[in-house]
Amino acid sequence: KPPLTPYDAIGEKKLHALIDAFYKNVKKHPLLKPIFPEDLTETARKQKQFMTQFLGGPPLYTKEHGHPMLRARHLPFPITPRRAEAWLSCMRKAMDEVGLDGEIREFFYDRLVVTAHHMINSKDEDQ
Ligand code: HEM
Known part of the structure; x- marks a missing residue:
């Protein structure tokens, strides 16, 4: 049997509820x-596809939209350090709301922190 991916550990139902x-x-x-x-x-639909593959599940996003190129796809939007923190706070709250806890939460959240920081492409207004 192949090892369980983080996607398998969370499960589709909980991942969709989280998003x-x-x-x-x-x-x-x-x-x-x-x-x-x-x-x-549509945003939520694409994010479900992306997170599925991000967590080791089937490559649903790439199949429909091609290479994610996430930083490039975010360039039209001013992503400031404060917006990255806001995005992560919405995710932590969602994790609380659906009861995603423990090691799998730590693993997933840490990867989101790295990715969110990578998306920053603008300075905060007052800097
Ligand atoms: C799309 C904001 C971080 C994954 C978008 C869109 C915005 C946005 C405004 C466009 C929504 C639309 O037009 O439908 C942000 C902000 C972030 C952030 C403010 C803060 C750092 C992330 C992270 C991930 C991510 C960390 C993944 C781990 C995606 C995906 C899409 C998307 C998959 C859809 C791309 C597509 O159109 O195909 N994001 N994002 N974003 N974001 Fe983010």
């Missing part, structure tokens, strides 16, 4: 709301 909870938080965040589309249905 739905995450975008509900994004919608309410004053720093994030203005840079996201009003309707987050």
Whole structure:
């Protein structure tokens, strides 16, 4: 039997619930709301595909959209250090809300921190 991936350990149902909870938080965040589309249905769908492959599951995102090139895809949006922290805070809250805890949470969250910091492409307004 192949080893369990982080995707298997979390499971599709919980991963999807996490991403739905995450975008509900994004919608309410004053720093994030203005840079996201009003309707987050398609954004959430793509994020479910991306996170699936990010966690070692099937490459759903790449199959439909090609190489993620995440930094390049984020360049149209001003991602400041504060927005990266806001994004991560929405994710921590979502993890609390769906009850994603323990080692798998630490592992997943640490990877998101690295990726979020990599997306920063602008300075905060008052810097
Ligand atoms: C798309 C913001 C970090 C993965 C987007 C979009 C925005 C955004 C505004 C476009 C939404 C749309 O037009 O549908 C941010 C901000 C971040 C951040 C402010 C703070 C650092 C991340 C991280 C990941 C990620 C850490 C992955 C681990 C994605 C993906 C998409 C996306 C997969 C969809 C790309 C596509 O259109 O195909 N993000 N993002 N983002 N983001 Fe982020």
